[in-house]
Amino acid sequence: MGVQSSFLAAFFFLSCFICLYPHLAIAKHDGAVTRHYKFNIRMQNVTRLCQTKSIITVNGKFPGPRIIAREGDRLVIKVVNHVPNNISIHWHGIRQLRSGWADGPAYITQCPIQTGHSYVYNFTIIGQTGTLWYHAHVSWIRATLYGPIVILPRRNTSYPFVKPYKEVPIIFGEWWKADTEAVINQALQSGAGPNNSDAYTINGLPGPLYNCSSPRETFRLNVKPGKTYLLRLINAALNDELFFKITNHTFTIVDADASYVKPFETDTIYITPGQTSNVLLKTKNITSNTKFLMVARPYSTAAAGTFDNTTVAGILEYNSNNMPISGASIKGLALPPLPAINATSYVANWTGKFRSLGNSQFPVNVPQTVEKSFL
Structure with missing residues (x-):
């Protein structure tokens, strides 16, 4: 009895220690x-x-x-x-x-x-x-x-892909003119869905396609030609899945939700609320000051009017030297074509492309045999 009590006391102490100091355990x-x-x-x-x-x-x-x-x-x-x-x-x-x-x-x-x-x-x-x-x-x-x-990566450990010239977080969000606490409280009281957002945002900025949005409210990514950029994509929108695209550019997907994946190329990215993805963007050999639109728009199979179906835009700029931009120069840029809002087949095909990297440097240690059957 004494041995058992001592064991339980030691187990309790160890459990408490791990709970209080997990970093030491x-x-x-x-x-x-x-x-x-x-x-x-x-x-x-x-x-x-x-x-x-x-x-x-x-x-x-x-x-x-x-x-x-x-x-x-x-x-x-x-x-x-x-x-x-x-x-x-x-x-x-x-x-x-x-x-x-x-x-x-x-x-x-x-x-x-x-x-x-x-x-x-x-x-x-x-x-x-x-x-x-x-x-x-x-x-x-x-x-x-x-x-x-x-x-x-850990110190002295490299990426399993080409080292990027620069890394850039790109966060998609939603913007309401109204107080968002009032929006959700009204929805809870009425039993209906919340009012749609007034705009989507890229890094907090709604971009040039919305009424009364100034050029200063546009995200601008200044790049150099012939370089590889790592875009750290985050969908912080409250409710909506999004398509994302940059005119005349392609991406290489290398990561999803902080896990490496087998790389694959695409010109349009699909990202769900809360999801993250790292993608490589190889810039073109353009020596002049050139601009391209980057855009995001929702994917939804819901009825029209029940979600924000607008488009947010930012600008990819070559050799800009951070010069101011005008509304007129932005309006002349071509919008890249995105999948239809209800393009379920595209989404299904996209989802099917993801595979764990699973190589010798980054193995996936999944049990290959069944140890016990409960049937």
Whole structure:
């Protein structure tokens, strides 16, 4: 009896230790470090589509600041709530191994952070390299509170593809002129669907195709000819699946949701809400100042009028030297053709292309035999 009691006591102590200090229980990779971030949740006035409203942000930025880490690193993120709303933050796609209480869903893994209070999220990135993202996990606050998580390979480890000249996060979102909390509350009270967004955004900007959207509200990606760029795509739209395309350019898909995939080429990308994907963009050998439109539009089989069926645009620019752009110069650019809004066959074909990389450097250790049958 004494031996059993001692064993149970030791087991209880070990379990508590692992719960309190998960980073000590998980083997660290060579070169792994602890990275500290501080998120001050604040209100910020932002103007889009000729209208200014106060939105909830991280450190006053929209979209929020990027988190950069390497596989194996430990992240310690202190979130301080300075807004009237309760807040929690979800680290979307992170494998919370022995750190589930850091996952962020309010009332599930934690009580939300009240006004004037703070909470420290503590977790380690295990077995993931690529792009993920974070967002608020209370009501519809995530409409403006979101940002990228960039996970680099372990130190002294390379990508399984050509090293990019530059890496660029591209985050798709939705924008409402109205307060998004009022939008979702009205939907809950009426029992109907929420009002459609007024625009889609690329990195927080609605682009030139919307009424009352200035050239300054357009995302511009300045590139050099003959270079390879890694685009870190994130669909932070609340509800909509999207098609994405750049005129006269193709992509090579190399990653989905922080997992390497067998590369394949495409000229149109399909991405669902919450999904991330890393794609390579090889620029053309263009020496003059040349612009191309990049556009995103929803995929949906729902009835017309039940979703935002507008198109957001940004600009891919060669040799621009950050010169100002005019509305007239943008209007002369050709729109790339996208699949039909209800192009289910395209979506099915797209989904069927994904295969795990599964090579000797990045094996997929899946059991090949059945150890026990329950039939």
